[in-house]
Amino acid sequence: MIAIINTGCANINSVRFAFERLGKTPTVITSPEQLAGYERAILPGVGHASVAMKRLVDNGWQQAINEYQRPLMGICLGMQLLCESTEEGNVQCLGKIPGEVKALDVGSLTSPHMGWNNLSIQQAHPLTKGLHKDDQVYYVHSFAHTVNDATLVSSEYGQTFSAIVAKDNYAGMQFHPERSAKVGTRLLQNFLDWQL
Template sequence: MIAIINTGCANINSVRFAFERLGVTPEVITDPAQLQHFERAILPGVGHAKVAMERLKQGGWPQAIAEYDKPLMGICLGMQLLCEHTNEGDVTCLGMIPGNVQLLEVGELTSPHMGWNNLNNIKAHPLTKRIDQHQQVYFVHSFAHTPNDSSLAQCEYGSAFSAIVANDNYAGMQFHPERSAKVGAQLLQNFIDWQLP
């Protein structure tokens, strides 16, 4: 059973419908005490990092997420909140994924980074199964995780940034798999299938 953590900062329905199309019916939860009863969890998020972190703290989520020992994946802002720090509002985040989030240096390109883009530097991992650099996923963001050892896949938009990250049982996708057609469906299926060592 998959839990979708409702922080009030995400479009819960689009994520839920994407899993339902794969034959899985996730449950939206609002109480941190519920989290431990699920086999895996999704932390979605859109909007401003400072506001989202404040809502997580007010809801009592940081401790529950830190103590969770099964697969948990952040999507978009949810991925950024799993990192150590974000420059968006100068906020200390949950610290489950090593590294920091900074404003994406886009050069002459338009910000935010919005639209379809290729993944590259893809590492072998259960979450990247059947994914290659010729496939595209859908992004909407202006801040991004700086690539490091936790990066499973990167993307290039003015500069390189992490598109998929993982550390122990925690993972994140900067793009929106629920809006990324067949590739996104494969990525969500990979998350469903992900078994920890």
């Protein structure tokens, strides 16, 4: 039912375990040809955007993700790769979600942005069901998607940035839902429940 795309740029076990706690057993897939056989998919990611994007392109994932018509969600760097471009390495990304990823302007705050932070709902969506304004999620990042029409939920750290984005069948969460306790569990369940 659920595919976790293994591009070699993510620790996928924590994501897999989070879905198993919800009673689902995702399959880690390593070949783009496998993707079409699943009802929904997760694109996790950690590390440098230019390295991760090169792996996606070189290994044929870009076309498979472009052709996928069911719910697909990126997590952390995976979310950023679904956007149009990123300042990290100045690379063009998959272009499935409108908007650019830029370095966080943290001012006098510490970078990267690491730890728990509040969510602010910008627009209602199946992915935001059950969220409350005092809910917190866990972040580790120094780049973020600029707030635009694709932004469902935002957070603030030196500046306002997108926490959850969505366009058509593609979505992204900048934080780590798999590390975000009950709130993260709720959000992953929302992804499982999301009907296009």
